[in-house]
């Protein structure tokens with residue numbers, strides 16, 4: 263496992279959402295308060311220059327982690343440190359750290375202000391951080407950024423609706439780069455795009471990472487994309503990290519039963535006629551997650567202990583895995 | 594050889610707009626044999642859903658079939674009056690859409706909807722028998738505790754379970770053909786795998802043919818017998834799945850396959866097809882793919898290539914012209 267100095271270190275991160283009905287309804291209908299533990303004690307570190315990916319099915323808390331990391335939500339518990347310094351409550355210190363990270367979202371339609379010209383969209387971080395002064399200099403910089411994402415400098419005078427989904431995602435990337443970040447959090451940046459356009463954006467992301475030494479936290483539900491892009495991968499299930507490892511290791515030797523199940527769903531594009539384990543069940547509601555290991559109702563290896571006691575992450579030959587069966591050497 | 598179940602000949606779908614008529618499907622020909630799964634794959638705007646909707650007679654106006662013929666069991670169905678087409682739809686041709694909620698009425702229990710559907714298709718079936726059949730269908734599509742779930746409303750089901758209910762609805766009349774448009778796109782990967790397995794099993798057990806419309810080559814690889822690759826309203830390439838995936842002939846298919854990241858094959862760069870698919874009002878002369886094609890030559894810019902036969906299929910590309918006569 264990598265021992266490079268960590269750019270970002272996340273420790274026991276938590277975010278709970280209160281999704282109860284209004285107080286009066288609860289009292290009248292005698293319903294309890296309902297809490298979703300969207301992220302429930304997640305820890306991992308990201309080394310400078312690497313791509314750390316989080317995978318998992320809908321609702322497992324990937325986007326919530328992303329939003330917590332860039333400070334869009336305050337955490338309910340836990341710590342986030344950047345270059346060894348904890349990002350605390352102090353507003354100026356926060357702002358300073360946060361200016362070194364940027365986020366790219368899934369939906370290139372919703373994330374760009376339709377009434378702004380591309381120049382204004384991309385120049386926004388330049389203005390807020392006062393990186394460059396002077397109209398001409400800013401225009402030159404925006405033109406340069408557009409070329410870096412393979413759009414034409416002349417595109418800066420257009421509006422978002424004049425662009426396709428892939429082109430809009432390039433504009434989002436240019437805007438993120440405008441703030442000269444070191445760390446980019448990308449939440450499903452290609453999930454809304456056609457595969458050929460996805461390939462263009464993924465190639466661009468790799469190129470920019472090499473050119474500017476960027477560090478990525480990459481969120482996706484697409485395992486093949488994650489395999490292609492990542493240095494290390496973490497697998498989430500119901501708000502928890504159940505396994506993480508170096509990419510090649512995770513895909514060659516998945517340990518956690520959920521990771522195995524996920525890998526088994528990858529379509530067989532080589533038509534090897536590989537036999538599958540039938541996959542059972544669905545992700546349960548995060549409001550009342552199962553006791554013990556929350557994967558136990560779907561797990562073929564579950565025992566009494568799994569139903570009672572939540573497993574913790576442990577290092578097992580190159581992986582970190584939260585599973586009793588793995589710890590007990592049963593699988 | 595037996596007649597195909599469905600035959601589409603030179604289908605053209607148009608959309609009149611204020612600024613002129615857009616051609617969304619242009620000269621599509623394909624057939625589906627009984628019990629066969631034909632995948633139709635392509636990027637957004639390629640005309641896949643439009644082709645499926647034309648077949649089931651559900652083109653949204655002002656879209657209309659402007660040319661060609663659609664034959665179901667040898668009988669022409671593209672020019673039927675609305676009422677007659679409605680009877681064929683449901684009874685002989687079922688439909689499954691991406692969003693299961695479009696096929697379900699939120700105000701009725703799933704049991705009610707299944708029973709109604711069963712009884713519309715077969716008036717001789719009584720309420721009790723229909724309920725028994727409905728239960729059987731729910732069990733067949735893998736709804737756990739079907740006896741209890743039959744009286745639940747659609748919103749009480751998860752996305753994956755709802756899609757199972759929609760499949761049960763489509764099966765009510767035992768149709769010979771199901772048009773499934775992105776049936777797994779809205780679902781999580783593990784649920785997607787379950788629904789794919791279900792569709793495959795139903796085809797095998799009922800001999801139902803399926804036209805599976807999707808943007809996801811992975812779903813095609815897992816499910817289809819043959820695949821049609823669409824680009825700009827035309828079929829670029831059609832053939833047995835194995836042929837098309839392992840030995841793509843059309844440069845678009847070659848690019849598409851190379852652009853898909855694959856687990857186990859670490860590549861520095863994914864193959865990149867430059868540019869994007871043209872808008873319907875700007876489809877280039879000649880081959881629609883020519884401005885993006887790495888193999889383009891003079892003829893491609895002038896003349897539109899017609900599909901020409903390949904082993905088990907056809908390819909619309911001038912590179913393939915030497916290989917055969919027009920199909």
Ligand SMILES: Nc1ncnc2c1ncn2[C@@H]1O[C@H](COP(=O)(O)OP(=O)(O)OP(=O)(O)O)[C@@H](O)[C@H]1O
Pocket residue numbers: 279280281298299300301318319320321322323324325326327483548
């Ligand atoms: N603002 C919020 N208020 C209430 N619940 C929320 C909120 N944001 C997220 N949740 C819940 O927290 C859980 C985790 O959500 P999150 O969006 O992080 O999942 P995800 O892994 O990104 O899923 P997807 O793959 O669908 O994007 C879900 O159950 C979600 O419904």
Ligand code: SF4
Pocket residue numbers: 518519520555556557558559561562563564565568573584585586587588
């Ligand atoms: S802890 Fe138990 S239930 Fe959870 S994944 Fe491991 S074996 Fe399965």
Ligand SMILES: [Mg+2]
Pocket residue numbers: 324325326449450
């Ligand atoms: Mg998300």
